[in-house]
Amino acid sequence: MLTKNAAGVKARKRLCMTVNGRAVEIEIDIRESLLDVLRDRLQFTGVKQGCSVGECGACTVLLDGTPVNSCIYLAAWAHGKTVVTIEGLAQDGKLTPVQEAFVDEGAIQCGFCTPGVVLSTTAMVDSGKCFTHDEVRRELSGHLCRCTGYQKIVDAAERALREADVAADEHPV
Amino acid sequence: MIGASSIRKEGRAKVLGTAIYTDDKFMPGALHGLTVRSEVPRGILRAIHFGEGIPWEEFTLVTAADIPGTNLVASVVDDQPFLIGIGEEITHSQQAVLLLAHADRHLAEKARRAVRLEIEELPAVLDIQSSLDLQPLIYGTNNLLKEIRIAKGDPDPIWAQAAHVIEGEYRTGAQEQMYIEPNAMLSVVEPKDGLLQVTVWGSLQCPYYVHGALKQLFGLPEKQVRVVAMEMGGAFGGKEDYPSVNGGHAALLAWKSGKPVRLIYDREEDLACTTKRHPSRTRLRTAFDADGNLLALEADFILDGGAYATLSPVVLSRGAVHAAGVYRCPHVRIHARAVATNTPPPGAFRGFGAPQSLFAMERHMDRCARQLSLDAVELRKKNFLRMGDTMATGQVIREDLDLAGLMDRALAAIGYRDKRAAFALTNPEDGPIKRGVGFSVFMHGCGFTGNGESHVASVAGVEGLADGTVAVLAASTEMGQGKNTVFAQIVAEALQLPVELVDTAPVDTDRVPNSGPTVASRSTMMVGRILEDAAIGFKQALVQQGFLAEPYTPASFQAAVAKAVAALGSLRCYGQYHRPPGLQWNDVTYQGDAYPTYSWACYAAEVAVDLDTFEVKVADFVAVQEVGRVVNPTLAAGQIEGGVAQGIGWGLWEEVAMQRGRMINNQMTNYIIPTSVDLPRIQVIFLENAHAGGPGGAKGIGELPMDGPAPAVVNALENALGALRLDEVPMTPDRLLERCEEVSHG
Amino acid sequence: MFDICELCEPETLAEAKAIFRANPELKVIAGGTDVLIRMQHGNLAGAGLLSLRNIPHLDEVQLLADGTISVGAMAPFTRIFEHELIRKLVPVLGEASVSMGGPQVRNVATIGGNLCNGAVSADSASTLFALDALLKLETAEGERIIPMRDFYAGPGKVNLLPGELLVAILIPREGYEGMGGHYIKFAPRKAMDIATLGVAVVCKIRENRFVELRIGLGVAAPVPVRCFEAEDYAKGREVTWECVQEIARLALKPAKARSSWRASKDYREHLIEVLAQRAVAEAVKRGGGCCAD
Numbered sequence A: 001m002l003t004k005n006a007a008g009v010k011a012r013k014r015l016c017m018t019v020n021g022r023a024v025e026i027e028i029d030i031r032e033s034l035l036d037v038l039r040d041r042l043q044f045t046g047v048k049q050g051c052s053v054g055e056c057g058a059c060t061v062l063l064d065g066t067p068v069n070s071c072i073y074l075a076a077w078a079h080g081k082t083v084v085t086i087e088g089l090a091q092d093g094k095l096t097p098v099q100e101a102f103v104d105e106g107a108i109q110c111g112f113c114t115p116g117v118v119l120s121t122t123a124m125v126d127s128g129k130c131f132t133h134d135e136v137r138r139e140l141s142g143h144l145c146r147c148t149g150y151q152k153i154v155d156a157a158e159r160a161l162r163e164a165d166v167a168a169d170e171h172p173v
Numbered sequence B: 001m002i003g004a005s006s007i008r009k010e011g012r013a014k015v016l017g018t019a020i021y022t023d024d025k026f027m028p029g030a031l032h033g034l035t036v037r038s039e040v041p042r043g044i045l046r047a048i049h050f051g052e053g054i055p056w057e058e059f060t061l062v063t064a065a066d067i068p069g070t071n072l073v074a075s076v077v078d079d080q081p082f083l084i085g086i087g088e089e090i091t092h093s094q095q096a097v098l099l100l101a102h103a104d105r106h107l108a109e110k111a112r113r114a115v116r117l118e119i120e121e122l123p124a125v126l127d128i129q130s131s132l133d134l135q136p137l138i139y140g141t142n143n144l145l146k147e148i149r150i151a152k153g154d155p156d157p158i159w160a161q162a163a164h165v166i167e168g169e170y171r172t173g174a175q176e177q178m179y180i181e182p183n184a185m186l187s188v189v190e191p192k193d194g195l196l197q198v199t200v201w202g203s204l205q206c207p208y209y210v211h212g213a214l215k216q217l218f219g220l221p222e223k224q225v226r227v228v229a230m231e232m233g234g235a236f237g238g239k240e241d242y243p244s245v246n247g248g249h250a251a252l253l254a255w256k257s258g259k260p261v262r263l264i265y266d267r268e269e270d271l272a273c274t275t276k277r278h279p280s281r282t283r284l285r286t287a288f289d290a291d292g293n294l295l296a297l298e299a300d301f302i303l304d305g306g307a308y309a310t311l312s313p314v315v316l317s318r319g320a321v322h323a324a325g326v327y328r329c330p331h332v333r334i335h336a337r338a339v340a341t342n343t344p345p346p347g348a349f350r351g352f353g354a355p356q357s358l359f360a361m362e363r364h365m366d367r368c369a370r371q372l373s374l375d376a377v378e379l380r381k382k383n384f385l386r387m388g389d390t391m392a393t394g395q396v397i398r399e400d401l402d403l404a405g406l407m408d409r410a411l412a413a414i415g416y417r418d419k420r421a422a423f424a425l426t427n428p429e430d431g432p433i434k435r436g437v438g439f440s441v442f443m444h445g446c447g448f449t450g451n452g453e454s455h456v457a458s459v460a461g462v463e464g465l466a467d468g469t470v471a472v473l474a475a476s477t478e479m480g481q482g483k484n485t486v487f488a489q490i491v492a493e494a495l496q497l498p499v500e501l502v503d504t505a506p507v508d509t510d511r512v513p514n515s516g517p518t519v520a521s522r523s524t525m526m527v528g529r530i531l532e533d534a535a536i537g538f539k540q541a542l543v544q545q546g547f548l549a550e551p552y553t554p555a556s557f558q559a560a561v562a563k564a565v566a567a568l569g570s571l572r573c574y575g576q577y578h579r580p581p582g583l584q585w586n587d588v589t590y591q592g593d594a595y596p597t598y599s600w601a602c603y604a605a606e607v608a609v610d611l612d613t614f615e616v617k618v619a620d621f622v623a624v625q626e627v628g629r630v631v632n633p634t635l636a637a638g639q640i641e642g643g644v645a646q647g648i649g650w651g652l653w654e655e656v657a658m659q660r661g662r663m664i665n666n667q668m669t670n671y672i673i674p675t676s677v678d679l680p681r682i683q684v685i686f687l688e689n690a691h692a693g694g695p696g697g698a699k700g701i702g703e704l705p706m707d708g709p710a711p712a713v714v715n716a717l718e719n720a721l722g723a724l725r726l727d728e729v730p731m732t733p734d735r736l737l738e739r740c741e742e743v744s745h746g
Numbered sequence C: 001m002f003d004i005c006e007l008c009e010p011e012t013l014a015e016a017k018a019i020f021r022a023n024p025e026l027k028v029i030a031g032g033t034d035v036l037i038r039m040q041h042g043n044l045a046g047a048g049l050l051s052l053r054n055i056p057h058l059d060e061v062q063l064l065a066d067g068t069i070s071v072g073a074m075a076p077f078t079r080i081f082e083h084e085l086i087r088k089l090v091p092v093l094g095e096a097s098v099s100m101g102g103p104q105v106r107n108v109a110t111i112g113g114n115l116c117n118g119a120v121s122a123d124s125a126s127t128l129f130a131l132d133a134l135l136k137l138e139t140a141e142g143e144r145i146i147p148m149r150d151f152y153a154g155p156g157k158v159n160l161l162p163g164e165l166l167v168a169i170l171i172p173r174e175g176y177e178g179m180g181g182h183y184i185k186f187a188p189r190k191a192m193d194i195a196t197l198g199v200a201v202v203c204k205i206r207e208n209r210f211v212e213l214r215i216g217l218g219v220a221a222p223v224p225v226r227c228f229e230a231e232d233y234a235k236g237r238e239v240t241w242e243c244v245q246e247i248a249r250l251a252l253k254p255a256k257a258r259s260s261w262r263a264s265k266d267y268r269e270h271l272i273e274v275l276a277q278r279a280v281a282e283a284v285k286r287g288g289g290c291c292a293d
């Protein structure tokens, strides 16, 4: 239980998680953040790093469906969990409706905030809840974007939510 | 193609997460580089001490003594060293002294903290006034990095005769670009065919700036240096001049270690040490006749240029040329100075000096209207520049300019008259919320100031590829503004092809020619124009060499290109900048055509001020602009919206707090840029007026939206609150409280 | 990469307490949104971490038999403000919860971490002060329950004994029942920002008189404070606009505002008064009172 180690010896741990639908089992260093593991070891470089202290949202991933900042989340904590990064959305190169909405609405400029914002929007859509305009803005407020002034981002998110709503009406579960 | 909202070329890669930014590039065996900086604003470096407990022998260390070529960053003036050596003078708190690299990032960080610098401190200059007072002298003979005088007529006799003379002083603070991707560089330096080959991949706006800096740093010829621009997570000018510094640092470490090196700044370092918008102080003096006609204008425009000249001379010149605003005035004198201080050098930031001087002028016009008891709209209408008028530099307006129409459009869109009337009734009522509307009218010169374009003599080209598609060859970089898409549209239009058949080649100095830096709102208009020529030349070459017959279909064109490439090996065609006939500029007298043309705009803002908390909320915003022909409406609107957001941020929240010459709020939670819940919907309106100079009639657009929001918001504040000393941005709640108390305490 | 020498992840509370007793030098980590930031800034170098994340049930929000609301120390802020019990019974705590950070931070940051971190700007602290909340603290030896105001020892300092864990926050029925409440977080930006000032007010109104009023202030002094003078003044008084203004003036009494680059002392003091006024007026309204004179 207590993994005490002599000074200088790096404590290692086996980490099992599902990343983008694939089971992953790797040995990690307990000092690593989830961001470190996703980017440096698993090469999911779509996870961006803008601050490493939870302030920008660029490193957002979905953890069991919930957006979290992977830069301030210990990799060890992801054990047994499901992680989705931006690379895990499109299937066989086909964009999801959320991704399509971002491309079509011109919500992408430099693209550095994009993976995180798209994932937060995906979480909103997947929640099946309805969001008012102000709630959409609030749900995206953990993502700093310096390029767009947020307008087209909010437009894209609302469009994706609207389309999901229509789709749900057409195919009630 | 031109005028259509074509889908962003690299949008798909960005939304899939497959776009490769600098830090994403896989580089096995790379070391992590770090920079050790002085923490004092001024002093003499006496020694570098390496602390205990660090395996220093495992580290690559670079000091000034190691530099193989010239220890000066190639820029407008070569005065900034890459590294400060022992016995040399430290001139600001973020000066690089030592570079270190190790395979273990964690250990490298520990090592950085273990280095102690022995510095003999010297008295420092930390603000504009001390610099002007030579307290003490820190740069050259007068602490001036650059001085410019622009004169038209003679204002001196006017002051005594004029019905009204109105003076004002205005200040603007530093502003951080806050691109979301911090500065990042990778480098490999290795021998190739017996020659040293320096390669840098990075987040950079201007590959040929970095290229020039590396040549000088290593003393190498052109061929032995290669710079590649990776996907860029925002720049806004912040990756214009600075990459020459950190690109050089990365290359030095790679050279010394013989291994690939990553030099990726963390956010705190990026905020503390990289360039910002220049703080400014502007004193204006204007004379009006009894009817409100502007008779004379004098501007004393000062920028805090920090410790080295860097780009201050050119930022100053743009600021100076814009200082007289959009008004006709027979007698103008502009005195502009960039002063040296012991602070990290500011640099390029969207707007490049113009937002500073335009803030002063547009605030001043509202204050003048109040003092003249004239409506701010009427006062401007009387004095707007029109076709045939001359500007301060003597430039004659040759286009059919209708600023009154532009302004009316913006005012109508925001409901200016109705709102003013309504607020005049509601504001005197009880309750803490006061509302106001205000606006600003301004221009932005397209392309470089003066002879800049002629000096660069940009080259750009198009190349046929084996599959018959066409690649754009230009050193302009994609930083989110949409140049990949816009260039493809311009070339596709010139060749009458669908935009899918045109793409841009990777921006690599081994492959693309020097089409100049990606700055100054020049890419679409200047480089786009050259590309238009190159494309037409390319088509003619195909026809002349018998590969293509006109008329053609996209399919036959593609087949022709494929055939030509197969037959010739490669097919490229280049165009080069030619100064349009009739444009004249004198660098010494600052007389002539400062810019080939200008974009024009009127921005209007509605604000709600809470007099309990002194918070200001922007409730509505309208941006009307004339930017020639709009190449891609969606991308263009995105540029305006983002620029307006930055402008509002600068006007209200974004404050760089300095202590002993060092930024102390260098975190994203402490330097306040707007989030999605802090901004209103921004209404963007384009008035088209095809300008002959740019491709398909396009002008520049990138920087314009930074100029107008701050004065529009502060003018709206004055409408809400009455005459206060609203002379500074950011107008934070604290400052606003202070201004209100000045009035209530007499 | 964080400078950690070990990571303990106990699966039960008892196990956690035992490890913590044996290794009191361990640093407790909950959501990590304070701890990991401090490490990123080079503090806590080489610490061993005791993570509470694998302990079940520590994040639950419950209504106990005696009407006490128990909020598990490990409850993240998103859970709190979305929780039915909180929405119905203590909406003011929901207001405070949703004001903190941004969505991704709220999904991970816990209320226990917010309190134990000891920051004066902690958004939940002033509200829990006003709610007269109690803290349930446990060591391997036993438990103690202390009022919020005995918990704060100084800037960034809280009264946790060696080996002690915060297990739950208890809001007794008297703390919330029949109370109107309002939390105002004042910060330059409306998300992802640290409070310049936090004002939490709860009050009980009968026949338009104050039966009870409690005010908690964050960032007004080195630790969160209650405004007892103002509260005593209000007791029994009729709700009028003058009365609310007087309450706000008295609310300044415990304040020890300081100037910093974020805001000057003058401005902070001004804010305390006007925001206390606003928060009281709104809480009164929600409590069924009316302060139109």
Ligand SMILES: Cc1cc2nc3c(=O)[nH]c(=O)nc-3n(C[C@H](O)[C@H](O)[C@H](O)COP(=O)(O)OP(=O)(O)OC[C@H]3O[C@@H](n4cnc5c(N)ncnc54)[C@H](O)[C@@H]3O)c2cc1C
Binding pocket: A053, A054, A055, B669, C027, C028, C029, C030, C031, C032, C033, C034, C035, C036, C037, C052, C073, C074, C099, C100, C101, C102, C105, C108, C109, C110, C111, C112, C113, C114, C115, C116, C117, C121, C122, C123, C124, C160, C164, C165, C166, C167, C192, C193, C194, C195
């Ligand atoms: C981007 C960002 C924005 C933020 N914005 C806000 C904001 O708006 N308002 C605000 O108040 N805070 C804010 N914070 C700070 C932080 O998120 C909160 O204080 C949060 O509630 C801390 O909870 P945690 O679970 O992450 O604590 P941790 O970081 O895990 O722990 C914090 C402290 O509490 C101790 N601790 C935690 N749990 C226990 C326990 N059960 N028993 C004993 N000790 C314990 C730890 O040892 C540590 O000292 C922000 C942080 C970030 C990164």
Ligand code: FES
Binding pocket: A048, A049, A050, A051, A052, A053, A054, A055, A056, A057, A058, A059, A060, A069, A070, A071, A072
């Ligand atoms: S990198 Fe994680 S929030 Fe900025």
Ligand code: FES
Binding pocket: A107, A108, A109, A110, A111, A112, A113, A114, A144, A145, A146, A147, A148, B180, B233, B234, B480
């Ligand atoms: S698109 Fe550049 S930061 Fe959002």
